[in-house]
Amino acid sequence: MGGESTTRTAPRSGGTGTAQVGSRLGQRLSGLAVALGLVLFLGGFAWAAVIYRPYTVPTSSMAPTINMGDRVLAQRVDGDEVRRGDVVVFRDKSWVTNANVVKRVVAVGGDTVSCCTDGKLTVNGKQIEEPYLPKGSLAEAKNIPTVKVPQGRLFLLGDERQGSLDSTAHLTDAARGTVSRNAVSARVDAVIWPMNGMLKRPTGFESLGALSQPGPLRIIVGLIIGGAVLVLGGGAYGPIAKRAARSRAGTRPEPASAG
Secondary structure (H helix, E strand, C coil): CHHHHHHHHHHHHHHHHHHHHHHHHCCCCCCHHHHHHHHHHHHHHHHHHHEEEEEECCCCCCCCCCCCEEEEEECCCCHHCCCCCCCEECCCCCCCCCCCEEEEEEEEECCEEEEEEEEEEEEECCCCCCCCCCCCCCHHCCCCCCEECCCCCCEEEECCCCCCCCHHHHHCCCCCEEHHHHHEEEEEEEEECCCCEEEECCHHHHHCCCCCCCCCHHHHHHHHHHHHHHHHHHHHHHHHHHHHHHHHHHHHHCCCCCC
């Protein structure tokens, strides 16, 4: 009987040891997942804080691309990095005192801008396709005379041409409505509230030169989401393992009688 009892208890002891080893491995992996997830999650937010700044747009001059009250994320850039088609944030005291302005760059230093040819904005003699304008509106709603943009300056328009106080409202200024590149502090990448996502690329300006590349916002969002998934998944391992252990214990058959 003693030998029979020993033969029956040995497998149970060995099985318990294997379960303990597996449990320790799972705990280590879950801890690693949580640690890595926290690095990705917090690192993504830290990167975003360094690269981007949030702004609330107070007017409808950029509708329908950006509506009044929308919250946007704008990448911090140097004015020399700005290219045609960019939606930028800038300050110019001849436009508005102590306030940021959001407009679209349609011409840079050395360009000649005018309106209109067949209802389209014209830059350096080329008609520009502007699909971001409100449906049914024409660029010629703004009577833009021919303007030669000085070097180091920008000509900017709102996407809502009829109601935007943009470069066309400052044509009588000394700078003829242009703004210094140095006045630009950021380039808008996305509308985050409501969550309309990344701005569409202004492909109508491609024939005049290279466009700006989108910032790293998609990568940052991927890091934050991936980090959150790892943290939640790793943190859930313990409760799931305990529940599974209870389930196995409840279904384990009773040991056979030695008699």
